[in-house]
Every structure is written in structure tokens, then in C-alpha cells.
Amino acid sequence: MAEWGGHMNLVAEPRGELLIVRALEDRIDAAGAIQFKDRMRLLVQHPAQRVLLDLSRVRFLDSSGLGAVVAVMKLMGPDRRLELAGLTPAVDKVFRLTRMDSVFTIHASLPDGLRDAG
Amino acid sequence: MRAEGTARITLPGDPLAVRDGLRQLFTMRALRHLTEDERGTAELVLAEALNNIVEHAYARAPGEIDLWLHLTGTGMLCRITDRGAPMPAGTLPPGLPPCIGKGADLPEGGFGWYLIRTLARDLDYRRIADRNELSFRLDVQQSAP
Numbered sequence: 555m556a557e558w559g560g561h562m563n564l565v566a567e568p569r570g571e572l573l574i575v576r577a578l579e580d581r582i583d584a585a586g587a588i589q590f591k592d593r594m595r596l597l598v599q600h601p602a603q604r605v606l607l608d609l610s611r612v613r614f615l616d617s618s619g620l621g622a623v624v625a626v627m628k629l630m631g632p633d634r635r636l637e638l639a640g641l642t643p644a645v646d647k648v649f650r651l652t653r654m655d656s657v658f659t660i661h662a663s664l665p666d667g668l669r670d671a672g
Numbered sequence: 673m674r675a676e677g678t679a680r681i682t683l684p685g686d687p688l689a690v691r692d693g694l695r696q697l698f699t700m701r702a703l704r705h706l707t708e709d710e711r712g713t714a715e716l717v718l719a720e721a722l723n724n725i726v727e728h729a730y731a732r733a734p735g736e737i738d739l740w741l742h743l744t745g746t747g748m749l750c751r752i753t754d755r756g757a758p759m760p761a762g763t764l765p766p767g768l769p770p771c772i773g774k775g776a777d778l779p780e781g782g783f784g785w786y787l788i789r790t791l792a793r794d795l796d797y798r799r800i801a802d803r804n805e806l807s808f809r810l811d812v813q814q815s816a817p
Contacts, residue, residue: 583719584727618781
């Protein structure tokens with residue numbers, strides 16, 4: 555039970571008008587959805603107009619995780635954008651099946667020049 | 673040749689136990705040779721069904737969940753049993769496609785049964801004495817190693 559209520563590893567990096575948030579977790583599921591939302595709520599207080607969420611490390615996302623991503627977009631308000639990048643096949647499938655792929659701008663990978671040098 | 677096998681686990685009805693139980697399940701011998709796509713589908717459907725039990729059937733009192741999987745040449749049979757509250761009206765939710773509105777109207781939930789109904793076949797729910805029994809089939813075509 556040590557992980558319960560634990561840390562959700564999200565790392566933010568401002569790039570001009572853009573805030574890149576990297577999800578360094580292998581899953582965003584029912585056990586972590588609240589922590590994800592709470593941590594994102596803090597990170598998106600940065601005034602960037604666009605927030606790009608890099609999901610390339612996330613191997614599994616369930617409907618609670620999807621709901622949390624939607625909730626983050628809503629709490630950013632109508633004038634700012636949450637974009638997604640690097641969806642792995644299982645995560646991409648959840649977005650497609652629920653048609654949430656039509657709601658978000660989804661990049662195949664982080665745009666050139668924004669990739670992690672490591 | 674396709675591999676046959678059975679996997680069975682019992683887990684406490686809480687979200688972290690579901691996460692750990694799924695992790696344990698997919699390292700079991702019977703399920704180790706699923707393709708990545710098959711594993712993703714199975715993990716998603718099982719997670720949705722298990723989380724539903726945690727959030728609803730065991731909302732008031734905790735309990736255990738029993739998960740039984742049987743892999744055959746034609747697919748994966750799944751049976752999930754709990755001793756929590758019955759489904760409202762004794763039947764499964766319709767799982768209609770979520771209505772995608774705009775902005776503040778976007779749904780943050782209600783996707784679970786839609787995903788289960790989209791990905792699983794022969795979905796069946798029974799209340800037997802004090803137990804809920806949910807069963808379904810997943811189209812996975814496991815090859816023998």
C-alpha cells in the first residue's frame with residue numbers, strides 16, 4: 555500500500571509559449587488518476603497558452619486515466635490548449651475507441667527540437 | 673498449435689490491488705505469450721471490470737475479487753466474481769458511447785462499460801446468492817511459444 559496517495563511523476567519544462575509536461579509513469583489508472591489530476595493542476599498554473607503532455611512512457615491508461623486527462627483540459631479553461639504527444643498503442647486505442655482523439659490535438663511524437671536530449 | 677492455460681487470482685477490492693493483480697496476472701505462464709495488442713485489450717477490459725467492482729459493488733464494504741481466466745485456441749474466457757452489492761436493477765449498464773460535447777460539457781467518466789462492451793463478447797452477468805458473476809470472452813489468438 556506504500557504507493558497509495560503517492561507521488562505522480564510528472565516533469566514540466568517551459569519552452570517559450572509552450573509548457574512541456576512529461577509523464578514519467580508507465581500507467582495512469584484508477585489508482586493514480588487523482589494524483590495525476592492534482593499534480594497537473596499545480597503544473598498548469600504556469601501561464602503557457604499551450605501545454606503539451608508527453609505520454610510516450612505511459613503504457614497503460616484506463617477510463618479513469620482518460621477522465622483525468624479530460625478533467626485537466628477542462629480546468630485549463632477555454633482559452634488554453636492541452637495537446638498530447640507520443641501515445642503508445644494501448645493508450646492510443648482508448649482515445650480512438652472513446653472518440654476523444656477528436657477532442658485533443660495529438661502529435662505522433664514531440665515536435666522536432668523539443669525532444670528529450672537524453 | 674495454440675497454447676491453452678488457466679490463470680486464477682484473488683485480490684482485495686481496492687485500486688492498488690487491482691493494479692498489482694493485473695501486473696501479476698500478465699506475468700503468469702498462461703498469459704505470457706499474448707501479443708502486445710492482445711495484452712493491451714485484455715488488461716483494459718479486466719481493469720474496467722475490476723475497477724467497477726471496487727467503485728460500486730464494494731463502495732460500502734470492502735471484499736475480495738476472484739478472477740479466473742481460461743485461454744483456449746479460440747479466445748480468452750474471463751469470469752470475475754465478487755460478494756459486493758448487486759448491479760442496479762440486476763442488470764449491466766448499457767454502456768452507450770459517451771456523448772462528446774464541447775469544452776465544459778466533455779464527459780470525464782462513463783467510458784468504462786462502453787469500453788467493455790466494445791471489446792468483449794458474450795458478456796453475461798448473474799447474481800448468484802450473495803455473489804456477482806461477470807463473464808465474457810476476448811478474441812485473443814494466442815500462439816504456442
